Amino acid sequence: MKVRILYFARLRETFGLNAEHLQLPDGVNTVGALIDHLRQRGGVWAEELGPGRAFRVAVNQDMAAADAALSTNDEVAIFPPVTGG
Amino acid sequence: MKVQVQIEPFDLNAEVAALQTAGVGAVASFVGVVRDDGEGLAALTLEHYPGMTERALERILVRARERWGFIDATIIHRVGELAPGEPIVLVAVAAAHRGEAFAACEFIMDYLKTEAPFWKKEFGEAGARWVDARVSDQAAAARWGGP
Numbered sequence: 001m002k003v004r005i006l007y008f009a010r011l012r013e014t015f016g017l018n019a020e021h022l023q024l025p026d027g028v029n030t031v032g033a034l035i036d037h038l039r040q041r042g043g044v045w046a047e048e049l050g051p052g053r054a055f056r057v058a059v060n061q062d063m064a065a066a067d068a069a070l071s072t073n074d075e076v077a078i079f080p081p082v083t084g085g
Numbered sequence: 086m087k088v089q090v091q092i093e094p095f096d097l098n099a100e101v102a103a104l105q106t107a108g109v110g111a112v113a114s115f116v117g118v119v120r121d122d123g124e125g126l127a128a129l130t131l132e133h134y135p136g137m138t139e140r141a142l143e144r145i146l147v148r149a150r151e152r153w154g155f156i157d158a159t160i161i162h163r164v165g166e167l168a169p170g171e172p173i174v175l176v177a178v179a180a181a182h183r184g185e186a187f188a189a190c191e192f193i194m195d196y197l198k199t200e201a202p203f204w205k206k207e208f209g210e211a212g213a214r215w216v217d218a219r220v221s222d223q224a225a226a227a228r229w230g231g232p
Contacts, residue, residue: 009215
């Protein structure tokens with residue numbers, strides 16, 4: 001399946017990427033599995049998305065937990081904890 | 086109920102006046118300001134997630150109205166570059182009585198701080214840095230006992 005991934009704030013800068021379209025391998029069908037998949041890129045990806053690091057994930061503009069299912073054409077966003085107000 | 090994300094400043098008096106409809110006996114408003122931390126903050130920029138931001142703020146208003154039963158409410162949050170002393174966010178709640186207006190205003194701000202996708206980056210003498218989320222903000226939202 002294919003998803004669109006958006007990155008914001010510090011993660012956008014660290015990854016040097018605003019957004020990407022990604023074809024996910026079979027079996028990568030939850031938020032948690034997607035994060036594992038991205039972590040395998042190594043470097044800053046492994047570091048920023050590693051255990052103990054604070055980040056949030058939204059699917060189709062709603063906050064999502066690691067066990068949330070992904071569907072094709074989903075919009076997934078990965079970002080640091082929010083700091084507005 | 087109104088939600089706006091904008092670069093321009095807002096007019097507090099106009100926003101409060103717009104909420105004064107039939108049955109309103111109290112309007113509580115909160116204005117958040119870019120704090121001059123005394124450590125050479127020159128400016129900050131606010132980034133957000135267009136689309137999700139509005140959805141998140143609207144959801145907070147719906148939840149607040151279910152809980153406090155107020156008549157109307159407005160949230161305006163600014164984005165882009167802001168200098169110390171500039172207003173950054175407005176929450177105004179119109180209700181029959183002050184109790185629910187005060188409480189809802191605080192409830193809305195507490196959840197805005199922890200759920201709305203905004204991020205601050207500070208520019209100062211020491212360079213640029215992304216502001217870290219505060220544990221105390223999580224605690225402030227958690228005290229309402231919500232999800």
